[in-house]
């Protein structure tokens with residue numbers, strides 16, 4: 001049963017898009033299972049750079065069925081724009097399938113996202129403003145519209161009748177106007193229903209059948225473990241389960257369906273939005289990582305906060321998702337630094353802490369305990385040499401850095417990425433899944 005999951009082990013933007021695209025060469029299906037257009041997954045193919053928000057990264061590869069699972073929240077307009085962008089690149093998007101059970105981000109969800117952020121004042125989460133939180137809140141409150149509903153005018157009208165009064169009360173309490181107009185929203189939703197009709201289906205049936213037939217199925221995570229609604233730095237998190245556990249609910253597959261879990265880990269740490277970040281660097285080194293790493297959000301363009309690699313975070317992620325190996329990305333960004341630091345534990349109120357604490361209050365007092373490692377020069381890690389010779393061509397100190405991560409994490413490194421392109425990748429996995 002060849003299935004594989006790609007999960008972010010930090011605060012998102014670890015390079016999941018690149019790694020998913022790289023692995024999708026061998027895949028039959030790529031399935032997204034949570035999140036929405038808050039994600040920004042960048043893929044570089046030759047000179048082409050493609051940023052995907054809702055579409056699974058498999059859409060770039062010919063012949064790969066790309067599934068938007070029931071666990072997503074779908075922004076109808078964003079999806080239309082993304083499909084148009086894809087067509088401009090000469091790809092059809094025909095291999096897309098959308099779950100009939102995925103919830104729909106409605107125009108008022110974006111407005112509520114903004115209003116709720118403003119109401120939080122200086123305690124804002126720093127959301128992407130894509131309506132994600134309000135849409136998931138409606139899902140749980142049983143006040144959502146699902147993709148399948150867009151195909152049924154009578155039922156949709158009935159749903160809007162139930163939902164609108166609730167929204168009106170909420171808007172009033174936040175002091176905003178939502179311009180709720182039932183007939184025009186209904187028209188818009190039905191139009192989108194027609195547009196997406198060919199893609200909407202029971203994707204749980206589709207994915208489970210594919211697994212049973214022995215097809216190669218990949219699950220592509222969005223965001224990262226530390227943004228998980230249960231296990232992240234709550235309340236500075238997103239509103240879905242970003243760990244591997246989210247796959248079961250969000251794709252409609254049993255736990256036994258997830259065989260291999262690759263944790264994508266940036267060689268340092270970044271975070272966009274508010275919330276605790278123990279290894280954050282507020283100095284020139286932080287700016288260096290931001291500039292060299294091009295650390296600006298794919299979705300919002302915001303600068304990403306940068307800091308050293310935090311193994312307390314990575315170990316938390318490995319445990320929660322049962323990660324079987326790591327894909328370490330952006331190693332090239334750490335070139336030419338004399339020394340590198342890796343956080344191995346925190347000190348909080350005089351105590352050594354190795355397991356990630358639940359309370360952001362405690363985290364605010366956490367001091368990183370670092371191990372120092374020697375750096376390497378860019379000249380000693382020429383991509384052409386590495387591509388030809390593989391792991392052995394990596395500079396000695398880069399290998400030491402990777403060895404340190406392996407020892408500290410307790411799981412092997414399967415993939416090493418040292419550039420944006422597909423070819424700037426070394427694959428060290430036992431070839432169980434691919435090729």
Ligand code: GDP
Nearest residue numbers: 013014015016017040041042330417418419420
């Ligand atoms: P995702 O959200 O996890 O898919 O990551 P993003 O696409 O938001 O951000 C990762 C950024 O790093 C993208 O611009 C990628 O093209 C880029 N990237 C991925 N892997 C590497 C790498 O190994 N080296 C460098 N320099 N850039 C990389």
Ligand code: IMO
Nearest residue numbers: 012013038039040126127128222223238272273
């Ligand atoms: P990918 O898939 C990084 C962050 C936001 C904010 C918090 C909540 O590209 O890794 P939301 O809009 O989800 O309610 O915002 O989560 N966030 C991300 N940060 N990468 C992402 O996705 C993110 N998606 C959401 O910045 O702090």
Ligand code: MG
Nearest residue numbers: 013040041298
């Ligand atoms: Mg991203």
